[in-house]
Structure formats: structure tokens, C-alpha cells
Amino acid sequence: MQDDSRLIQQLKDKDERALSLLYDNYSGAIYSVILKMIKDEGKAQNLLQDTFMTVWDKADNYDASKGRFYTWVYRIAKNKTLNVLRKTDPLIQTDDFSVHTNKEDDAISIESEYLELNGAITTLEAHHKEAIELVYFKGLTHKEAHQEMDVPLGTFKSYVRQALKQLRTTYSKTISVLLLILNAL
């Protein structure tokens, strides 16, 4: 989304200011994902801090040629959250590492607005939206998610593919509208 390469180099050089700025840019999106997975504000805040501690400690492991900085942080956050869920979930099914069995029955109090989705994803058809929500915001694997939605894996994958295509169209439209407005100025 923006050119963070200089900030990331400074992060690798252990520049606290770079960490602070990167945190400002990414903590909101990452916190949202953690919250939606774990549904507990206190735990989510600990996990967020833990995630950025790892970003600080392991910054040298990040390889920009392999993907975006956000993707890297997202994976760290997701793995840490899944680990906590596995440890605390007594219903854990070890055979497929599923951590989501009976998840919906857990009465964890959290502001419902934290679980709501915003932006382009809300314009998707319900089943497309659910597919993305499961794999992106709830941390399910494709394999878990297609069972959750009770559709064949192939169908589920095509949901994801169509949803992504739709999102792509929406985002490119938004960008061209913004460019038009900027040009008009």
C-alpha cells in the first residue's frame, strides 16, 4: 500500500522510531484480525504486543522479495493467536489441529462491533463474504472452512476465488474514482 522499504530497513537496524511508525500503520488491521479470532480484548491486546515484539526481534527474517510486510505480520499474528486458542481450548481435536469446534458456543463477551466487517467485503454476496471471513478473519484453513460452511472443498475454493475477484473490481473502482477526484482538483 505504501513504500515502507526504508522504514523496514530501519527496523532491521533496530530503530525504535521505525517500529513505532510501522506499528501505527499496521496495528489496527492486525488487532482487528486477532480480536475476531480470539474474541477477547485482553488476550487480543497481549497477542498484539507479542506479535510486534516478534516483528522487532525477528525483523531480519523478513524478506521483502517474498511478500509484503503486512502479510508477514499477519501470519505471525495468526499463528500466535492459533497457538493460544489451541492451548486454551479443551475441545481441541488433535487429528487435524482444529481449534474451531464449538467455537460459536463460547460465550465470550466482546463488543459486537469488533466482530462486524467493514469496507468492500460488505458488498459481497453472503456466501462469498462468509468464505473470506472464515479464512481471513477467523483463521480457519480452507479445509476447516469448507466443512464449517458445509460445501465441498472445490466449491469453497471457487467462492474464495470469486470473492477475491469481486474485491479486486471494487478496489480498482475506488482507486479510479479517487484519481478522478484528485485530477478534478
Added chain:
Amino acid sequence: MDKKMLLENGLLAQYVLGELNAKDREQIEQLLASDAELKAHFDQLEADFEQLGQDNAIAPPAAVKSQLLDAIKSSASNDTKVVHLQPKNNTKWYLGIAASIAAFLLAGSFWMYNQLNDVKQQLQTVESNNTELNTTIEVLNKELQDTNTFYTAIVNPDTEQYILKGNDLLPEAKVVSYVNHKTKSVVINTERLPKLDADHDYQMWADVEGEMINMGVISKDKNLMTMAYIDHAESLNITIEPAGGNDHPTVEKLVTNVYIN
């Protein structure tokens, strides 16, 4: 695994989401490194995923950040390190765009406001013109009405015309009077009456059996005017009196008279 399979099987999405095992990851990374088209597709996908995340961002409490910064300071306390304070312009691009839109709207509002003011001013001009025209019409109407009144009085077949010619005191004077005994009206034309100074006025009298009865003071700024009609008048007389008129005529200042049949 090849490119076609990668594109059709949704594996790239799973890769971005971190679902794949080490072996699959390595294969995908090799394919990405060697295929620019695939890499472009992957870049787009990642950007969209990031946008999706940013769309749904929830600001964490500020305490998390300060704890984080404290934690890294204490973990790296034995490092002596210079922190470069670089004034990097880190404003988020969408804030910039929001600001642009706001500026655009502001400029638009300002323009509309100016337009509104112009229109208001024009409306005011039109309104004052309108008032002026209305006043003119009122004045013209009044004049027309007066003129009509005089006209009907003068052209009435029952109206008789008497001419008052100036005597020795005022030989150049001439007043035409139109008397109608049926409608009991008197209209006089004073066009030929010489101007008086501000201290004096002409006054008109009717002679009824030897008594002079006031018919009214003659206005200085009108050529045609209505005077009081007096029953049984034998003659019409005009005298010069102090400004504003007199109760009794100053007979030595009589300038003209005419007998009525």
C-alpha cells in the same frame, strides 16, 4: 505444481494466508521468483488482502503501544544505540485523499457561497428597482387621476368658462376659471398669474350679496387647481394676501375679478 495449477487451485490465497506447509511454500516461492506474470498476480492478491485488513482496522488502546515500546527498550537496554529522528512523511495515503476530498468540498462550498452572495446582491438590486418603479407608477397614477378630474370638470357641457383679466395693479395676469353650477365645482388655470414672493399668496373670493367669501388660497406650484364652490356667487375675485391667506380680503390688493351670469 505448476503455474496453471497455482492460479486455478486457489493455492496462492492459501499461501498468503499462511496455511501451507514448508514444502508447498518453497515450491510456490520458486515459481513466483521465476514468473513475472504470476508474481504480478500475487502482488495484487497481497495488496487486496492488505486493503481488506486495513478496511477493517480497529485501533488498539494506546497502552499496548507504550508497553511494546517499554518492552523493547528493556530488552535492548545494554545496546548503546543512536536513534535517528528522521522526519519521515508518514501520513497515510488515504488520509491525504480524505483531505483532498475535504478540500474539494470546501472549495465547492466556497464557490457556492460566492454564487449565493452574487445572487442575493442581484435580488436586492432588482428589489430596489422594483420599489422605485412602483413609486413612479404611484406618482403617475395620482397625476393621471388629478388630470382626469380636471379634464372631466373642464369638458363637462354644463361647465362655463370665465376669464379673469388683470386690472391696473397686475395687467399681465390672466386666470381662466371653469365653473359648473350643476356639479358645484370650480377649476382654475393659473398659468398666466405672475409669480409672487414667498411672503405673499393669491387668494380667491366669491362675492355673495356684497360679502366676500373665501374660495381658497391659490397654490404656487400648480397650474390647474380646484377651488371651493360657493352658492349664489355673483363674482369671482382674486387678491394678494400675506402668505397662507387671510380671513378677509384686502380690497386694495384686488388684482382681478369677473362677474358670473
